[in-house]
Amino acid sequence: MTTAIPPEGVRAPHCMVATGHPLAAQAALRVLREGGSAVDAALAADAILGVVEPMATGIGGDMLAMIVEPDGHAVSYNGTGRAPAAFPVEVLAGLPNQRIPERHALSLTTPGAVRGWEDLHRRYGRMEWKQLFAPAIALARDGFAVAPVAAREWAVFDRVLHQDPVCAALYRAGRPPVAGETFSNPELARVLSAIAAEGADAYYLGAPAQAAETASRHAGGALAAADFAAHRGDFCTPVSTEFRGLTILECPPNTHGVAILHALDELGQLDPALLAEDDPAAVLRTVRAMGRAMQYAKQTVADPAGNTVCTVVVDRDGLAVTLMTSIFKRFGSGIAVPGCGFVLQNRGFGFAGPGHINSPAPGKRPYHTVVPGAALRDGRFHAGFGVVGGLMQPQGQLQLLVRLAAWQQPLQAALDAPRWRLESDTALAIEAGTPPAIAKALRDAGYGDPAGLGELGGRSDFGGAQIVMRDADGSLLGASDKRKDGIALGE
Numbered sequence: 090m091t092t093a094i095p096p097e098g099v100r101a102p103h104c105m106v107a108t109g110h111p112l113a114a115q116a117a118l119r120v121l122r123e124g125g126s127a128v129d130a131a132l133a134a135d136a137i138l139g140v141v142e143p144m145a146t147g148i149g150g151d152m153l154a155m156i157v158e159p160d161g162h163a164v165s166y167n168g169t170g171r172a173p174a175a176f177p178v179e180v181l182a183g184l185p186n187q188r189i190p191e192r193h194a195l196s197l198t199t200p201g202a203v204r205g206w207e208d209l210h211r212r213y214g215r216m217e218w219k220q221l222f223a224p225a226i227a228l229a230r231d232g233f234a235v236a237p238v239a240a241r242e243w244a245v246f247d248r249v250l251h252q253d254p255v256c257a258a259l260y261r262a263g264r265p266p267v268a269g270e271t272f273s274n275p276e277l278a279r280v281l282s283a284i285a286a287e288g289a290d291a292y293y294l295g296a297p298a299q300a301a302e303t304a305s306r307h308a309g310g311a312l313a314a315a316d317f318a319a320h321r322g323d324f325c326t327p328v329s330t331e332f333r334g335l336t337i338l339e340c341p342p343n344t345h346g347v348a349i350l351h352a353l354d355e356l357g358q359l360d361p362a363l364l365a366e367d368d369p370a371a372v373l374r375t376v377r378a379m380g381r382a383m384q385y386a387k388q389t390v391a392d393p394a395g396n397t398v399c400t401v402v403v404d405r406d407g408l409a410v411t412l413m414t415s416i417f418k419r420f421g422s423g424i425a426v427p428g429c430g431f432v433l434q435n436r437g438f439g440f441a442g443p444g445h446i447n448s449p450a451p452g453k454r455p456y457h458t459v460v461p462g463a464a465l466r467d468g469r470f471h472a473g474f475g476v477v478g479g480l481m482q483p484q485g486q487l488q489l490l491v492r493l494a495a496w497q498q499p500l501q502a503a504l505d506a507p508r509w510r511l512e513s514d515t516a517l518a519i520e521a522g523t524p525p526a527i528a529k530a531l532r533d534a535g536y537g538d539p540a541g542l543g544e545l546g547g548r549s550d551f552g553g554a555q556i557v558m559r560d561a562d563g564s565l566l567g568a569s570d571k572r573k574d575g576i577a578l579g580e
Contacts, residue, residue: 098500098558098568101579105565106130107555108400109145109477109575110236113137116224117402118578120216127404128156128213129221131412132206136225138398139202139414139431140277141233142574143260144242145396145477148280148292149301149426150416150434151198152205153340155327155461156213157470159407165340168205168322169457170198172437173311176451187442189449192249192423194310196437198455199320200301202414207289208322213408222285229281229430232273236574240268242396246419255304256425256432277430293317300426301433308424312433327463332357333494335472336465346460347389348483351382353490366496369530372509376531379487380511383480387456389446397459397482399475399555403565409557411461411473418479458482464490471559477573478552481510485552493558500558501568508551512539520551 099105104127106117116137117130125133131154139147152168180195181187189195210218235243243265250262257263259274266272283291292298298317305312327338330350337353339346355378356364364371397415415434416422422435439455441447447456460482464472472493476485485508492503507520509531517536519528532538553573558566567577 094501096499096502098566099577099579100560100564100566102564103405103580104403105557105567105577105579106134106400106402107557107567107569107575107577108134108138109398109553109555109569109573110138110141111574111576112141112228112233113400114576114578117400118580120221121402121404122580123216125216126213126406127402127408127410128209129216130402130404131400131410132210133221133224134400134402135206135398135412135414136222136281137228138400140225140229140274141236142239142398143274143432144239144246144419145416146398146414147416147431148203149200149421149431150202150414151200151436151457151459152202152412152414153344153457153459153461154205154209154413155338155340155411155463155473157409157463157465157473161465161469163327163338163463163465165325165327165338166205166209166322167325167340167343168201168208169343169454170201170320170434170436171316171452171454172198172449173313173316174319174451175311175313176449177311178450181443181449189437189440191418191438192435194305194308194424196422196435197305197310197312197424197433198436199312199316200434201320201322203284203289203292204320205322208324218288219285222281226278226281226285229274229278232271234269235266235272237268238572238574240266242419249420249423253308253424255427256420256423259425259430260420274430276428280429280431293320297426297429300429304424304426304433330354332490334466335494337490338463338465339460343454344457344460345383345386345483346462348382348386349460349462349486351385352378352487355381356491361495364491364495367524367527369527372527373530373534375487375491376509376511376517376536379484380514383483383511384514396479397477399461399477401473401475401555401557403470403473403557403559407470409463409470409473411463411475413459413461413475413477415459460486462486472556474554474556476552476554481550481552484510485554489554489556500556500566504554504556504568504570510551518550
């Protein structure tokens with residue numbers, strides 16, 4: 090029997106985790122109980138998510154994180170990978186619209202997640218590195234029951250699995266596992282075991298990098314083992330803005346976190362009466378502000394030097410982390426690494442065409458949709474949050490922040506509330522359950538039904554959020570989006 094979650098979310102006095110799968114949440118809470126830090130717990134959870142949600146994340150993808158230290162000092166981490174050093178720019182002229190197609194060998198960028206795990210652990214970890222990966226290794230080796238939302242997405246995106254025979258064999262193209270069915274990935278277990286024993290170099294300087302080059306070359310790509318060896322992530326200062334008494338923190342470009350801040354700046358200038366709770370006119374103002382902000386990001390976001398999962402953890406000492414990893418589109422590029430149990434991401438699809446600030450170039454990071462966020466109140470941690478789902482990420486964050494900071498809605502209720510999603514400047518998906526007056530106001534304003542423009546029908550089009558928030562009494566509230574398989578746990 091399922092226990093109903095109160096509208097405010099799950100409450101606990103000392104520590105909290107919110108993440109997209111119960112097994113990941115349980116492992117993270119065990120780490121916290123054993124004296125691990127919030128980062129230790131997040132890494133253990135993330136390694137599991139790469140096993141149990143292979144359509145969304147894995148060691149072939151990228152990682153970004155937002156960390157708020159106990160004194161309120163905030164640090165972001167950019168673990169996004171770059172285009173290959175030998176990226177053939179001249180080939181663009183022969184591609185449709187001179188852009189890299191969605192799932193194409195040239196969409197491969199260097200995975201950054203594993204190096205990101207190690208970088209975060211070196212700075213914030215307390216538990217022994219190898220201990221963090223034991224649960225994920227066991228699940229990959231021995232198998233796990235596929236969760237309902239994951240099974241649905243696996244079936245919907247089965248079409249991605251057929252082009253590459255290695256990928257087809259790995260993820261059972263044509264016969265995806267149903268909810269509750271056991272799936273195992275012993276190849277991935279072996280790679281994770283090597284990472285646990287030897288550190289990130291086992292991945293970036295070892296057999297996985299060589300096998301990834303083989304897969305890339307076979308598919309006609311340029312990603313090479315040398316790109317793995319050269320990869321580095323960066324700790325950096327978050328970008329921020331003020332909104333309704335909170336300091337909102339986002340990762341700087343090459344992510345589009347600046348779009349959230351741009352929209353909040355516009356909404357924050359309004360008289361509070363113009364942003365009243367569930368007022369159709371207020372919702373329309375929010376949609377328009379988001380649309381303008383996304384256009385701003387599209388024109389300005391790029392590497393300043395050139396489907397996703399989310400875990401939020403706060404530990405007993407007050408260290409907080411929002412950690413997000415992704416292989417971008419579901420099942421990434423659909424190109425699997427032989428003998429290693431994972432697919433390579435297709436972040437190169439995020440590049441624009443020639444002549445744009447975000448045009449592809451050797452060693453350049455593409456426009457990135459992953460945006461882990463946090464909020465401070467009076468200079469101290471108030472909340473850590475993330476919304477998965479590509480271009481739903483900034484849109485979901487904006488809607489969540491308006492509900493929490495402007496409308497003061499209870500935490501779980503704010504996550505559960507119906508959402509909208511801009512698919513283009515004039516096409517807007519409106520989730521079932523939206524009040525009719527709001528839906529009518531949005532349609533009357535000229536936003537048409539996208540009619541299947543989104544990759545998924547149903548709830549997954551509207552993202553999946555995880556959040557942990559410090560309440561006024563000092564306790565922690567956690568909430569996990571009902572659109573995913575996740576859970577919030579604390580003690």
